[in-house]
Amino acid sequence: MSTVSLSDQAVHRPRRLVLAGMEGCTNCAACEVRGHGVCSALADKELERLSRAAVKVTVPxxxxxxxxxxxxxxxxxxxxxxxxxxxxxxxxxxxxTGFVGVGHFLGLAVSDHYAFGAESVEQVQLCRFSRTKLETLMEEFPSIxxxxxxxxxxxxxxxxxxxxLLGRKTAHERVASFLYGRLVEKYGEHIPPVADxxxxxxxxxxxDFLGLTVETVSRTxxxxxxxxxxxxxxxxDIHIPSVSRLEAIGSGDG
Amino acid sequence: MSTVSLSDQAVHRPRRLVLAGMEGCTNCAACEVRGHGVCSALADKELERLSRAAVKVTVPxxxxxxxxxxxxxxxxxxxxxxxxxxxxxxxxxxxxTGFVGVGHFLGLAVSDHYAFGAESVEQVQLCRFSRTKLETLMEEFPSIxxxxxxxxxxxxxxxxxxxxLLGRKTAHERVASFLYGRLVEKYGEHIPPVADxxxxxxxxxxxDFLGLTVETVSRTxxxxxxxxxxxxxxxxDIHIPSVSRLEAIGSGDG
DNA sequence: ATAATTTCTTGACCTATATCATTGTCCCGA
DNA sequence: TCGGGACAATGATATAGGTCAAGAAATTAT
Incomplete structure (x- = not known):
C-alpha cells in the first residue's frame, strides 16, 4: 500500500458508488493523462471537442x-x-487477457457487444466516451x-x-515474464537494473493471467x-535485485 | 482432397520459385481479393493509387x-x-499466433522490427506494400x-x-475450437450444420498453434x-457431422 | 515404381502442474 | 481488541499432457 495512495483521503468517501457513478467531465486539457493514451494525439482544439464527449467515472x-x-x-x-x-x-x-493501467484505451469492440469483461483491480478512474460520439470525432480528427x-x-x-507465454512457457518463466512486464508498465523503456x-x-x-492455479503461482x-x-x-511489494536476470528467465534463457 | 482442389492444375508449375520472387503488380481493380482485406475499403481512384504501391509476390x-x-x-x-x-x-x-488466409492483412509492427515471423503453409500469393508508401497512402485516404x-x-x-484457449482449455476443447475456427475462416457467418x-x-x-505436442494433437x-x-x-480432409456439437465442446459446454 | 523422407499414429512411461486439504497471515469492521 | 473473511503458503496426492520410442502411412524424389 504505498504507490497509489495519493488519493487515499478521497477513498474514505462511502463505497456505495455504483457502476455508472459519474461526474460531469472536467477539462481534458488539464487532464492528468494528457500526454498519454488517445489524448496525446490531439491538439488543443481537438481536446476541447473531446472534453464535451467525455465523462469522468470513478470505479471502486x-x-x-x-x-x-x-x-x-x-x-x-x-x-x-x-x-x-x-x-x-x-x-x-x-x-x-491483460492488466491495463493509466493511459490505456479500452473498449475496441468488433461487433456491438463487448467480447470481454473488465473489472477494476484497485480504485480506478476512467474517461468514458460514447462509441457513436467517438466515431463522429474520428471522422473529424483522423489523428484520433x-x-x-x-x-x-x-x-x-x-x-x-x-x-x-501461455502456449509454451513454464510456470517459472511465466511468473518471471509477468514481473518483468509489470516493470515495463511501471518504467517504460528505462527500467533500472534493480527495481521494485x-x-x-x-x-x-x-x-488467471498466466494460465496457472493460485497454488502454482504461490509456489513459484x-x-x-x-x-x-x-x-x-x-x-x-516485490523487490527485484537483478532485472536482467529476471528478464532472461522470463524470455526462456534460463 | 476435395474442397480446395479447384486450383490443383495450376500447382504443377515448378517449385523452384524462391523468396522474393515477384512479378510487377497487375491491376488492383481486377484483383481477385478486391472486396476483401484492405482493398475493400477503397474507391476506384484509391485502388488506382494502391496499384502503384503494391507488388504481387508468390511464395512457395x-x-x-x-x-x-x-x-x-x-x-x-x-x-x-x-x-x-x-x-x-x-x-x-x-x-x-495465427493462421491467416485470403484477404487478411499482415505486418502491423509497432516498432521498426517485426515482432513475429511469417511462413507460408501452402503456396501463397501476397500483395506487398512498403510501409512508408502505405503510410503516405493512409494520409491521403483515411479509409485505409x-x-x-x-x-x-x-x-x-x-x-x-x-x-x-491457451490458458484455460483442455486439449479436447482446444482441438474442437481449432476446427470450429477453421470453419469460421472458410464459411464466415454462415456455417452449414454439417461441413467439411x-x-x-x-x-x-x-x-504449435494450440500449445500442445504433436502426439497430443494426434491422440485428440x-x-x-x-x-x-x-x-x-x-x-x-475433415468431415464434421455436427458443427454445433463441435462448437459446444470447443467453447467449454461439454 | 521404388527408395528416401517426412508426417502421423499409437503405446509405455514420466513430470509439471492441478487438486485437495490445512494452516497461517493480513485486513477490516464492530 | 477481537473475530471473521479474504488472501496466501505449503504439503500430499492425482492427472492431463509431455517425453521417448517404434512402426505405419503418406508424400517427394530418383
Whole structure:
C-alpha cells in the first residue's frame, strides 16, 4: 500500500458508488493523462471537442464495469488505477487477457457487444466516451484514429507475447515474464537494473493471467524467492535485485 | 482432397520459385481479393493509387518470408493460400499466433522490427506494400486507416479468444475450437450444420498453434474420431457431422 | 515404381502442474 | 481488541499432457 495512495483521503468517501457513478467531465486539457493514451494525439482544439464527449467515472476496487457480451456503448480511457480484462468459459474458468493501467484505451469492440469483461483491480478512474460520439470525432480528427491504430498495434504485440507465454512457457518463466512486464508498465523503456514493484492484483488474478492455479503461482513466487530472484517485502511489494536476470528467465534463457 | 482442389492444375508449375520472387503488380481493380482485406475499403481512384504501391509476390509452401526481429519494411495482404504467424523462444519452442488466409492483412509492427515471423503453409500469393508508401497512402485516404483499425480490432478479439484457449482449455476443447475456427475462416457467418474442411497445415503446426505436442494433437483427433465428432477422410480432409456439437465442446459446454 | 523422407499414429512411461486439504497471515469492521 | 473473511503458503496426492520410442502411412524424389 504505498504507490497509489495519493488519493487515499478521497477513498474514505462511502463505497456505495455504483457502476455508472459519474461526474460531469472536467477539462481534458488539464487532464492528468494528457500526454498519454488517445489524448496525446490531439491538439488543443481537438481536446476541447473531446472534453464535451467525455465523462469522468470513478470505479471502486473489484467492480466489474464491462460485462462480457453486453452492449458495447462506450469506450474508456484509463486515467487512474489498474483494470483487468478477461474472458470466461461457461463453467467459470477465466482468462485474464491483460492488466491495463493509466493511459490505456479500452473498449475496441468488433461487433456491438463487448467480447470481454473488465473489472477494476484497485480504485480506478476512467474517461468514458460514447462509441457513436467517438466515431463522429474520428471522422473529424483522423489523428484520433491514427492513435487508436497505434494502440491496437501495441496491444496486438502484447497479445502475441502472451500467447507465447501461455502456449509454451513454464510456470517459472511465466511468473518471471509477468514481473518483468509489470516493470515495463511501471518504467517504460528505462527500467533500472534493480527495481521494485507493487502488485495491486491478487495471486488469483495473476494465476488467471498466466494460465496457472493460485497454488502454482504461490509456489513459484516462493521458488523465485529461494533463488534470490525476487524479494517479497511486506504485502504486495516485490523487490527485484537483478532485472536482467529476471528478464532472461522470463524470455526462456534460463 | 476435395474442397480446395479447384486450383490443383495450376500447382504443377515448378517449385523452384524462391523468396522474393515477384512479378510487377497487375491491376488492383481486377484483383481477385478486391472486396476483401484492405482493398475493400477503397474507391476506384484509391485502388488506382494502391496499384502503384503494391507488388504481387508468390511464395512457395514452407517458406519463411518474415523473419522474427528483422526490419519491418513491408506490409502484406494475403491474396491466396494460408500463412502462419509465430513467435519463438531461444531454445526453439514455438507458438503459432495465427493462421491467416485470403484477404487478411499482415505486418502491423509497432516498432521498426517485426515482432513475429511469417511462413507460408501452402503456396501463397501476397500483395506487398512498403510501409512508408502505405503510410503516405493512409494520409491521403483515411479509409485505409479505418479499414486497418477494423482489421486490428478483429485480430485483437481473435487473440483474446486464443489466450482463453491457451490458458484455460483442455486439449479436447482446444482441438474442437481449432476446427470450429477453421470453419469460421472458410464459411464466415454462415456455417452449414454439417461441413467439411481441408487443413493445409501439419499436426506440428496445429500443435504449435494450440500449445500442445504433436502426439497430443494426434491422440485428440483420434479421440474426436472415436466420439464421432469428426470423420477423418483421406489426407487432411475433415468431415464434421455436427458443427454445433463441435462448437459446444470447443467453447467449454461439454 | 521404388527408395528416401517426412508426417502421423499409437503405446509405455514420466513430470509439471492441478487438486485437495490445512494452516497461517493480513485486513477490516464492530 | 477481537473475530471473521479474504488472501496466501505449503504439503500430499492425482492427472492431463509431455517425453521417448517404434512402426505405419503418406508424400517427394530418383
Amino acid at each position: 476496487a473489484g467492480h466489474m464495469f464491462i460485462e462480457e457480451g453486453s452492449d458495447a456503448h462506450d469506450f474508456f480511457n484509463v486515467t487512474g488505477g489498474t483494470v483487468k480484462l478477461f474472458k470466461s468459459l461457461p463453467d467459470g474458468r477465466r482468462q485474464i 484514429e491514427r492513435r487508436l491504430l497505434a494502440e491496437a498495434a501495441n496491444e496486438l504485440v502484447a497479445a502475441q507475447d502472451q500467447m507465447l 514493484i507493487l502488485l495491486p492484483m491478487t495471486r488469483a488474478d495473476i494465476a 513466487f516462493s521458488r523465485l524467492r529461494r533463488e534470490h530472484l525476487i524479494g517479497v517485502g511486506a504485502g504486495q | 509452401a514452407g517458406h519463411m518470408f518474415i523473419e522474427e526481429g528483422s526490419d519491418a519494411h513491408d506490409f502484406f495482404n494475403v491474396t491466396g493460400g494460408t500463412v502462419k504467424l509465430f513467435k519463438s523462444l531461444p531454445d526453439g519452442r514455438r507458438q503459432i 486507416e479505418r479499414r486497418l483499425l477494423a482489421e486490428a480490432a478483429n485480430e485483437l478479439v481473435a487473440a483474446q479468444d486464443q489466450m482463453l 474442411i481441408l487443413l493445409p497445415m501439419t499436426r506440428a503446426d496445429i500443435a 483427433f483420434s479421440r474426436l474420431r472415436r466420439e464421432h465428432l469428426i470423420g477423418v477422410g483421406a489426407g487432411q
